[in-house]
Amino acid sequence: MNKPSRRSRGTTTIEDVARAAGVSAMTVSRVINGGQNVRESTRNAVLEAVKKLNYSPNTAARSLAAGEATHIGMLYANPSAAYLSQFLIGALHAARRAGCHLVIESCESEDADEQAEVTRRFATSDVEGVVLPPPLSESQPIIAELAAIGIPVVTVAMGTPAEDSLNVRIDDYAAAAEMTRYLLSLGHRSIGFIKGHPNHIASHDRARGFAAALREYGLDPDEAPIEQGYFTYRSGLAASERLLSRPKPPSAIFASNDDMAAAAISVAHRRGLTVPGDLSVVGFDDTSLATTVWPELTTVRQPISAMAEAALELLLSDLRSRRSGAARHSAERVLEHELIVRESSSAPGALWVGRSRRSRTAPVHTADVG
């Protein structure tokens, strides 16, 4: 009878698995992590024991013993709440799998000194790497400060990643071109475009994609109605007003994100235009806002959660290779986007015909009421 351990919490440990498989704990450890130099038969025996005992390693013990990264920082700034929550969920999943903690800090200021100040908090904390979702992924002060401190970074949706950096993004150019082609194929020939914040490279990529698709259809991008926006709902209101106040208003509006698209719908409604009857409106991102507004937005889906997961994985593998002294390598992962067609877009031409009074009131959806 061996004396009972200090606290027997009934959890199965690596020792239990080792006993069940008839090997040492070390071998079990090897099988679980990578598993180099283990005979096929032993590996199977171990895996079987793991499954039978429903064993899952204790992350605390693992990171303690391995001296691995336990804290990953994340610095965010007021993206849309929908984007942030999606991103956090993805990041949390990846963090859980890796057994590391997510340390989040917010940084709303645009001031370089303040940004550096917030960044330095990570230095005194024990974070070993930082994830930078947009729009902070484009912030030079933060990236520079992190480099000075010596903390590895992975950026998300960064347009022009540096040489030895890690980045995750989608192909904004291709996505914007696809969306534009879709509107063109519907028959639209005058498409208003609302640009994103000029500080973000992604904004320019989307604008270039828009222009490229126009050219494919023999249209001159320079004559297209384009207005500057800043990714905010408010800026979308202003840009839409300008677009619809033009002598020859467009039959469709392509906004660089969902917030501005939602604003476009609002402006259209206030002007007595139906969507999509009188005006098609499409967005970008597919945040929850896209399905909140009425009519629901046709938009481009970014796999936000997956991007967060990919970012964390990239960072952690980089951290691992740094520890083992492997050569530094830059890495970029481009994830798939998807065109989501909903109710806010249709063929043009109903512009004058469909303008009935009735259409200016919201329909009562029975699904909501009953």
Add this chain to the structure above:
Amino acid sequence: MNKPSRRSRGTTTIEDVARAAGVSAMTVSRVINGGQNVRESTRNAVLEAVKKLNYSPNTAARSLAAGEATHIGMLYANPSAAYLSQFLIGALHAARRAGCHLVIESCESEDADEQAEVTRRFATSDVEGVVLPPPLSESQPIIAELAAIGIPVVTVAMGTPAEDSLNVRIDDYAAAAEMTRYLLSLGHRSIGFIKGHPNHIASHDRARGFAAALREYGLDPDEAPIEQGYFTYRSGLAASERLLSRPKPPSAIFASNDDMAAAAISVAHRRGLTVPGDLSVVGFDDTSLATTVWPELTTVRQPISAMAEAALELLLSDLRSRRSGAARHSAERVLEHELIVRESSSAPGALWVGRSRRSRTAPVHTADVG
């Protein structure tokens, strides 16, 4: 010269602090956690050493040694994205402080069996407690399943917490009454109310608060224009339509959350009404939507992040006391709310006067454009 430790990661350990303070590691540990039975002078010496060395305990080692909770589950269901992200941020902060991981799962289904199914995932995982934010905090199937498995729960914004349960909330009744009094003090006498989802006790509390304030001003709540909503934007559109289609439309609308208030503004605009000139609109929650829409919403601020933090703290302290065999105790924490006055509310009476064409277009905010 002592042999170099296996991995010297340059981090300051509890031993370093102990040496600097001239005490044992155990004493340092005692000072850091609660610190019973430590002489004042020793405590100060330790705290000073901690500060000087900028020491922060290794959470992995701590939870490994103490056998403490390392994984806290959280089950969420499609609340507004703004609510979720706020909540996650608060929960993450608390989790980091406590050195535990947040394991999140989503459960969109309303089906009891499916909810139980998702809940059971926590059983096979090693979560030791679960946080239930609304609307799942009111889900009996989930709470019952968790009780069956034997995992402690803390609910947030649960209206009628059970005997031995943990709950965090605000005083919905008082908050709604305050908001109603505010509208009444502005001069409104016909206030439309959009109720929240009938499954949530909080909805009823808010409705009761509304009615109570009306009575204080000598008005009969039974004659007030009240419509059923379901917390969704869509349901807010329908409810607002019904409210404004009444023979004698109200001069203000009090929606039970911001999403429905935003919908009310949208409907008002489509009908050519200015807000707040022709119609005051107020919401509840102060999610980011409140400042996204134009005009920005007068609303009641719920300290969502703080509520998440409080929930986690409550749960963790309960877990600790369970481990030490202390008596179970139910606990409820009621946090402070706050009335936030913005641009969507004003005195009534401009109903016919201020109805100019000009007001039907959104103003161009120079701050956005320049």
Add this chain to the structure above:
DNA sequence: ACCCGTCCCGTTAGCGCTAACAGTAATGCC
């Protein structure tokens, strides 16, 4: 026959922290 390298697996020694116990000094009580 010997050496050396490769493959596989076990042993040892911690990672940084805290529970439990074991003191030691100071205090209270009759």
Add this chain to the structure above:
DNA sequence: GGCATTACTGTTAGCGCTAACGGGACGGGT
């Protein structure tokens, strides 16, 4: 003054896991 009680602090033994190394078995080259 003797003894129990309390207040404080140190010692020991792990928590569950893995890095580092050691060593046996086997194969191929000389």
